[in-house]
Amino acid sequence: NTxxxxxxxxxxxxxxxxxxxxxxxxxxxPRAAPAASxxxxxxxxxxxxLLKMLPLLLLLTFSSAAAPPAAASPSAVHNNNWAVLxxxxxxxxxxxHMANTLSLYRTVKRLGIPDERIILMLAxxxxxxxxxxxPAQVFNNENHQLNLYGDNVEVDYRGYEVTVENFLRVLxxxxxxxxxxxxxxxxxxxxxxxxxMTGHGGDEFLKFQDNEELQSxxxxxxxxxxxxxxxxxxxxxxxxxxxxxxxxxxxxxxxxLAIGSSMKxxxxxxxxxxxxxxxxxxxxFTFHTLAFFEKLNMYSNASxxxxxxxxxxxxxxxxxxxxxxxxxxxxxxxxERYIYF
Amino acid sequence: xxxxxxxxxxxxxxxxxxxxxxxxxxxxxxxxxxxxxxAEEFTEELLLRPLPDRKALAHFHxxxxxxxxxxxxxxxxxxPKAISQLVQKFHISELELxxxxxxxxxxxxxxxxxxxxxxxxxxxVELWAIFDLPLAEIDATWKNLTHTLSGLFCASINFLxxxxxxxxxxxxxxLNEGNLRYGALPREAVCTENxxxxxxxxxxxxxxxxxxxxxxxxxYKGYYHSQKLKLxxxxxxxxILDQTLTVxxxxxxxxxxxxHSTGGQLQxxxxxxHLFSKKLSGKCLVSKSSRVFVEIEKGIVDxxxxxxxxxxxxxxxxxxxxxxxxxxxxxxxxxxQSSSLYEYDVNNYNSDKPLNVGITWKLPLIxxxxxxxxxxxxxxxxxxxxxxxxxxxxxxxxxxxxxxxxSNDCSIKAVVFQVxxxxxxxxxxxxxxxxxGNSKAISEVVDKIxxxxxxxxxxxxxxxxxxxxxxxxQLATLTLDFDKGFLHIDExxxxxxxxxxxxxxxxxxxxxxxxxxxPEADPLFVSPLLENFKEDGVVKSxxxxxxxxxxxxxxxxPYNVITFTCTVxxxxxxxxxxxxRRRIGEEERGLKKLLLGNCNLHCxxxxxxx
Numbered sequence: 024n025t026x027x028x029x030x031x032x033x034x035x036x037x038x039x040x041x042x043x044x045x046x047x048x049x050x051x052x053p054r055a056a057p058a059a060s061x062x063x064x065x066x067x068x069x070x071x072x073l074l075k076m077l078p079l080l081l082l083l084t085f086s087s088a089a090a091p092p093a094a095a096s097p098s099a100v101h102n103n104n105w106a107v108l109x110x111x112x113x114x115x116x117x118x119x120h121m122a123n124t125l126s127l128y129r130t131v132k133r134l135g136i137p138d139e140r141i142i143l144m145l146a147x148x149x150x151x152x153x154x155x156x157x158p159a160q161v162f163n164n165e166n167h168q169l170n171l172y173g174d175n176v177e178v179d180y181r182g183y184e185v186t187v188e189n190f191l192r193v194l195x196x197x198x199x200x201x202x203x204x205x206x207x208x209x210x211x212x213x214x215x216x217x218x219x220m221t222g223h224g225g226d227e228f229l230k231f232q233d234n235e236e237l238q239s240x241x242x243x244x245x246x247x248x249x250x251x252x253x254x255x256x257x258x259x260x261x262x263x264x265x266x267x268x269x270x271x272x273x274x275x276x277x278x279x280l281a282i283g284s285s286m287k288x289x290x291x292x293x294x295x296x297x298x299x300x301x302x303x304x305x306x307x308f309t310f311h312t313l314a315f316f317e318k319l320n321m322y323s324n325a326s327x328x329x330x331x332x333x334x335x336x337x338x339x340x341x342x343x344x345x346x347x348x349x350x351x352x353x354x355x356x357x358x359e360r361y362i363y364f
Numbered sequence: 365x366x367x368x369x370x371x372x373x374x375x376x377x378x379x380x381x382x383x384x385x386x387x388x389x390x391x392x393x394x395x396x397x398x399x400x401x402x403a404e405e406f407t408e409e410l411l412l413r414p415l416p417d418r419k420a421l422a423h424f425h426x427x428x429x430x431x432x433x434x435x436x437x438x439x440x441x442x443x444p445k446a447i448s449q450l451v452q453k454f455h456i457s458e459l460e461l462x463x464x465x466x467x468x469x470x471x472x473x474x475x476x477x478x479x480x481x482x483x484x485x486x487x488x489v490e491l492w493a494i495f496d497l498p499l500a501e502i503d504a505t506w507k508n509l510t511h512t513l514s515g516l517f518c519a520s521i522n523f524l525x526x527x528x529x530x531x532x533x534x535x536x537x538x539l540n541e542g543n544l545r546y547g548a549l550p551r552e553a554v555c556t557e558n559x560x561x562x563x564x565x566x567x568x569x570x571x572x573x574x575x576x577x578x579x580x581x582x583x584y585k586g587y588y589h590s591q592k593l594k595l596x597x598x599x600x601x602x603x604i605l606d607q608t609l610t611v612x613x614x615x616x617x618x619x620x621x622x623x624h625s626t627g628g629q630l631q632x633x634x635x636x637x638h639l640f641s642k643k644l645s646g647k648c649l650v651s652k653s654s655r656v657f658v659e660i661e662k663g664i665v666d667x668x669x670x671x672x673x674x675x676x677x678x679x680x681x682x683x684x685x686x687x688x689x690x691x692x693x694x695x696x697x698x699x700x701q702s703s704s705l706y707e708y709d710v711n712n713y714n715s716d717k718p719l720n721v722g723i724t725w726k727l728p729l730i731x732x733x734x735x736x737x738x739x740x741x742x743x744x745x746x747x748x749x750x751x752x753x754x755x756x757x758x759x760x761x762x763x764x765x766x767x768x769x770x771s772n773d774c775s776i777k778a779v780v781f782q783v784x785x786x787x788x789x790x791x792x793x794x795x796x797x798x799x800x801g802n803s804k805a806i807s808e809v810v811d812k813i814x815x816x817x818x819x820x821x822x823x824x825x826x827x828x829x830x831x832x833x834x835x836x837x838q839l840a841t842l843t844l845d846f847d848k849g850f851l852h853i854d855e856x857x858x859x860x861x862x863x864x865x866x867x868x869x870x871x872x873x874x875x876x877x878x879x880x881x882x883p884e885a886d887p888l889f890v891s892p893l894l895e896n897f898k899e900d901g902v903v904k905s906x907x908x909x910x911x912x913x914x915x916x917x918x919x920x921x922p923y924n925v926i927t928f929t930c931t932v933x934x935x936x937x938x939x940x941x942x943x944x945r946r947r948i949g950e951e952e953r954g955l956k957k958l959l960l961g962n963c964n965l966h967c968x969x970x971x972x973x974x
Contacts, residue, residue, distance in 0.1 A: 113858060148553035151465065151584050158584035159556050174570070174580055178518050178557040183857055201508045201525075203515025232858040 099256055102213040106131045106141045109190060111222030111231045113147035113182075118302040119293050121149045122163040123221040123263055123309040125171035130316045131217065142193055142208055144180040146222075146232050156300060163305040163313070165297040179206050187237045194218075194245040196254060212253035217261070221309065224264030226287060227272060243273035250276040257350075263308045265290045268344035280327070280350045284308035285341035292340045307339045403431040403602075404442045406567050406651045408574045409893040411705075412636070413479075413659040414723060415612065416731055417472040419587060420634055423479060424574060424609040426566055427892040431602040442650055444565040446516060447605055451597045454509045458494040459595040461513060461521075463554040466588035466612070467908065473612065474661075474733030475905050476763070477703075478897040481878040483610040485590045486868035486906045488550040489519055495543050506530065506545045518557040523549060527822055528786055534814065536781030536828025537870060548783070548867040550909040554589070556580050562591055562607065566648075573648025574656070574710070577640040578609070588612040606892070613639050628728030635685055635722025643718035647710040653889060654710040656721055658684060662702040663731030671727075677706055681729055685722035692882040692894075705882060705894075735761040737776055738833070738840075740871040742907035749915040751847050754790070756780065756869065756907065758833065758840040774835035777811070780842075782869035784825040786818040787849035788912055792827065794845040799837055809833070809840075820849065848914050856916060863911040872904035 108131070110124035128143055150161050150172045161171045180189055192198050193208050210216055223230045227239040242260075249255055260281045262270055267283030274281060284291040284306070293303035294310040305313075315333045319325055334343035411423040430443035433452065440448060450456065468484035475484075493509060495502050507525040514521040524530050530547035537546055559580070563570045570578055583589055594606040615634030637643055647654030664682075665675055673679040677688050688706035695702075713719040738758040746752035758778065784790050797809045811830040818825035833840055880897045884890060918924075 148555055151553055151555035157581065159580040172556055172580075174556065175560050176557050177560055179515075181518070181520050181557075182553065183523070184520050199511075201511035201522075203512050205515040234858040 099212045099253075101215055101256055103210070104136050104140060104215050104217070105208060105210045106136050106217040106219070107144075107193060107208060108141065109144040109185070109218075109220045109222075110146055111144075111185060111220065111229060111237075113232050115149070115152060115154050116302055117147070117222070118149050118161075118300065119163075119305050120221045121145060121147065122161055122171060122305050124219065125161050125176075126163045126305065126309060126313050127219050127261075128176070129169075129171050129173070130313060134316070134319065135321050138175070138177045139205070141177075142180070142206070143176075143178050144185045144190065144193075145178050145182075146185040147182060154301075162297065162300070163310070165295060165299065165304060167299075177205075185232060187231050187235050187241070190231070190237065191241065191245050194254075195248045196252065208254070210254050212256055214255050215257045215259070216255045217259050219261045219263075221263040221306065224262070224266060224270065226266050227269045229262070229264055229270055239270045240273045242270060243275065246274060246276050246279060250278070261312070263291060263306050267291065268346075271346050274346070274349060277349050277351065279346075281346040282331075283344045283346075284339065286344050289341040308334075308341070308343065311335075311338060404440060405429050406442045406648070407892050408566075408648055408651050408654050409657065409891060410574045410577070410655070411479075411657045411659055411893060412639075412721060413661065414631065414634075414664075415473055416663070416733060417469070418632055419612050419614050420639060421473070421479070422611045422613065422639060423483065423893075424578075424607075424611075425893045425896070426575070426607040428565075428567070428605045428607075429602060430605075432599055433602070434599075442567045443603070443605070447565065447595065448603060450509075450512060450516075451595065451603055454493075454505050454512075455496045456493055456509075456595060457496045457597055459492070460592065461489070461491045461517070462590055462592040463489055463517070463519065463552070463558050464588075464590040465554040465584075466586070466590075468588055468906070469612075470735060470739060470905055472733070475736035475739075475761075476734035476876070476878055476903055477661075478878050478880055478899075478901060479610070481901050481904055482896065483590060483592065483608060484906065485592065486548060486550065487909055488548060488552040488554075488865075488867075489521060489524075490546075490548045491521060491524060492537065492544060492546040494538075494540060495545075497543065499542050502543055502545065503527070510547070517561050519552055519554075520549065521552075528824055531783045531816065531824055531826040533781055533826060533828055536779055536814070536826075546783070550865040550867045554591070555584065559583070559591060559609075562593065562609075565593075565605075565607065567650050568648035572646065573651060573654060574644065575648070577636065577642050577644060579640045579642055582613065582640050583609075583611055586611045586613045606896070615639055628730075630728050631725045633722065633724040636720050638722070643720040644710060644713065645715040645718040646713060653891070655891065655893075656708040656710060656719065657893070658688070658706045658708075658721060658723065660704050660706070661731065661733055663733060664729065665702065665704060667729055667731055675704055681727050682723055682725050685720065685724065692884075694880050694882050703880070735763060736903045736905050737761060737763045737873055737876060738778065738871075740778075740869075740905055740907050742869055742910060744910050744912065745843065749848055749913065751845065752912070754784075754788075754844045754846060754866070754910065756842045758837075758871075760838050775832040776835055777874055778831045778833065779872045779874060780827070780829040780831065780869060781872075782827045784818065784827075784846070784866055785864065786820055786822065786824055787851055787864065787914060788825075788846050788866060789818060789849055790825050790827075790844050790846040792817065792825075792844065794843075796843050798841045798843075799833070800839055848912070850915065853917060853919075856919075860914075860916045860919075863913040866910040866912060868906040868909050870904060870906055872902050874902050876903040877901070878903045 106127075108124050108127050110120045112120040124143070124145060128141065131141060132138070149155060150159050155161075157167070159172055160167075162169065163171060180193075193206070196208060198207055208216075220229060223233075228236040229242075230236055246258065249258070256278060258276075258279045260271065260274075260279065262282070263284045264270075266285055266287050266289060268286045269283075271281040271283060285308075292307050294305045294307045295303065297304045311334060312330070315325075315330055331343070331345055336342050406426070406428050408427075409425045411421075411425070413421040413423075415421055428443045428447075430440060430448060433448075438445075438448075462485040464485040464487050467487060468480060470480065470484070474480050491510070491513070493506065495505055497505060510524045511522045513519075524547035529549075530545050532542065532545055534540065534542065538544060559578070563575060563578070566573075566575055568575065570576055589609070589611045591609045592607070594608070595603065597603045615632050615638045617632045617634055617638055644656070660675075660682075668675050668679055668681050671680050673681065675693075677684040677691065684706060686708065689709045689712070690707040692705040692707060693702075694704065708719060708721060710719060737760070739761055740756065740758055742754065742756045744752055745755050792815050795806060795810075797804050797806060799809065809831055811832050813830070814828045816823065816826040831840075831842075878901045879899060882894050882897070884894070
């Protein structure tokens with residue numbers, strides 16, 4: 024029953040982290056045994072001394088809770104959802120990465136997150152690319168049933184703007200003053216954020232536009248800063264690249280759930296080639312994730328556990344990896360709270 | 365006491381009067397706000413025109429106007445609030461922002477009419493703005509404006525913030541007192557995400573009215589599409605916002621491939637449904653007027669006249685699918701009939717009886733659109749990664765100047781405005797002019813020139829020139845030499861091997877006016893589209909964007925250098941340590957000792973003598 028001190032500057036500052044043990048050898052936080060024997064208060068000298076210290080204890084916990092105004096209460100209520108969707112690849116042969124990101128964009132919009140709460144970063148323009156036989160249309164399936172680009176897409180960061188610097192600025196909220204609101208992640212301590220990244224990656228890195236890399240410790244530092252600034256209540260990171268699981272190896276902040284499409288040493292593969300467009304149109308991991316989400320609507324009660332169980336390594340040709348140790352709730356209790364509320 | 369006490373009837377009358385006064389005040393206030401709100405107007409128009417090379421032009425025009433802020437306050441019911449906030453925050457008096465993909469084909473689609481003058485824009489993004497501020501504050505305001513516009517229109521307009529990306533022309537672009545800033549991004553992609561916020565500025569968006577025709581795959585499949593936002597703001601007139609979308613499409617019809625009995629090929633017959641896969645089922649209910657125009661160019665009208673027929677909507681050459689509500693004929697200077705417009709009022713149509721304007725050709729017809737006096741184009745010369753030349757050519761199109769006769773002093777003026785990025789270091793002293801193949805002195809041709817030379821990593825090079833060409837000239841060429849600069853490794857874009865762009869140059873002909881006037885039958889209402897046509901505008905054309913390949917470093921060099929260096933260091937230190945620490949004799953002695961030791965043990969165990 025020991026109380027852990029959140030080394031990450033977690034949302035609760037516990038009294039025991041700040042105050043040393045009393046000379047009597049008794050800590051300020053009562054342990055289970057004396058509390059249980061409160062009924063025999065009259066007779067137990069330890070309990071008597073505890074009772075004397077109780078008002079002091081109460082005073083201290085309240086003051087510690089009140090003192091830092093920025094400290095969120097441990098029960099910050101979930102009241103908004105955000106999505107940050109990043110496609111880091113440019114050039115026509117990486118069409119599938121754009122289609123991955125746009126598929127998630129469409130899903131997230133369909134299930135209730137409005138454009139104002141979505142930051143979409145696309146490193147290249149596929150829909151109006153001169154090589155696209157179907158202008159203003161992006162497909163993730165060779166049956167061309169679904170036009171992912173639609174009529175109302177809003178892209179926040181385009182082309183050369185998708186850089187590691189801008190990505191980290193979006194996550195941490197440290198922008199120049201002139202940057203408009205639509206390009207900022209304006210989340211708060213009640214936000215659930217979905218962060219989806221796709222592109223080419225490797226052992227502990229993700230490649231941005233064939234020019235720079237985002238390393239796993241960069242990502243972990245940015246998430247740590249987000250946690251310090253109370254920019255999220257829970258964060259779900261989904262990455263669809265080769266060796267995606269290595270990107271999460273440095274994460275330490277609580278409230279983070281990470282899903283990667285493959286383990287260290289494994290590649291993530293594309294799903295199928297569209298002979299009409301001429302390139303692969305979707306990746307396997309995203310294809311199966313979408314297959315799961317297409318069966319849902321805003322009122323469904325599916326849980327993240329069922330999402331995980333739907334991944335079949337033989338279909339993905341890689342092992343989907345999820346990191347749950349930083350996440351406090353049991354997964355079968357988590358409804359798809361990221362998508363609606 | 366008696367004086368103080370008022371008789372009850374007077375008191376009642378007073379009460380009634382004060383109530384009446386209060387009511388009047390309220391009514392006045394209500395009517396004032398109603399007036400102010402009613403003064404906000406929105407009109408939508410669509411112009412369709414067949415083009416000589418078997419394509420069709422569709423030009424959407426939306427105008428929103430708001431009265432001056434002092435009258436209406438900050439409440440808008442039709443005018444987009446985002447724009448009025450933009451104007452107030454950045455003190456803009458005029459602004460134009462265009463997103464274009466494709467190149468306007470001046471040879472086939474015309475260069476003399478108001479459509480090509482106002483709506484033929486350079487590829488990518490072009491932004492210029494005139495600010496109502498002291499000159500020292502304009503650069504900082506421009507920077508903030510570019511960021512705000514980038515957030516508003518989902519484009520990377522924020523790249524225009526740095527001083528290397530924009531320039532301040534004085535007379536080459538538009539005459540101003542130093543409060544104009546101009547910037548262009550030639551490589552900016554234009555797609556649905558730019559159209560979405562643009563449509564959200566309209567009161568009916570794309571749900572009703574003319575904007576509901578915008579089927580995105582049709583718009584982006586065109587040969588040219590350009591969406592433009594033009595703002596004009598003044599204290600007296602308020603804010604006028606013009607949003608236009610110009611699309612050149614290829615109608616995909618069967619009849620277009622038929623051969624006529626006379627042997628020629630018929631122009632394709634098309635309708636709105638062929639172009640946009642939709643019909644127009646009603647107007648935007650808050651619009652003051654909603655009209656569709658079909659423009660029949662002078663070239664076609666001349667052919668119809670020649671065929672002896674009367675220019676109506678149904679004649680020997682073509683027939684319009686729906687009878688127009690009105691027809692307007694352009695009157696030029698000589699009162700000769702030029703182009704004609706057929707007007708449809710969308711108010712008369714609804715979802716039960718949708719409007720589907722179309723044209724069907726009866727006889728094969730070839731015509732041409734009036735062109736600008738010179739066809740201006742630009743190209744690169746030279747090879748290698750060290751230097752090159754920019755060449756600009758002016759090819760006469762045979763347009764007779766009105767004042768021409770055989771006078772020797774006849775000359776045609778042309779104004780050239782060009783911005784070149786700093787890494788293309790132009791030597792302005794190397795300007796050479798060739799007229800009809802003969803080299804001429806600069807002073808003979810260049811009347812006025814203003815150059816802002818580029819500074820490395822600080823300023824682009826701006827050139828504004830006023831040229832005078834003799835009327836009889838067929839071809840003029842200007843050349844400028846340049847050196848290619850080096851960029852820092854961080855300044856290269858991710859696809860550096862594609863090359864770097866020099867934005868389009870603007871060539872305008874100040875003596876030629878591209879305005880057209882159509883007499884309005886309805887004196888109460890002036891169509892904003894026709895009003896724009898009537899505005900005095902000089903004929904102008906944009907040249908091509910130039911792609912300059914620059915030296916790119918080997919981007920794998922850092923990796924290579926590290927590998928080489930580490931190998932060399934490893935070899936050096938390894939050998940050094942080896943040389944210092946290794947004792948050759950010691951090893952052998954050590955080995956012998958080991959062997960002897962083993963031997964002794966062995967001997968002892970075997971009771972042998974070693």
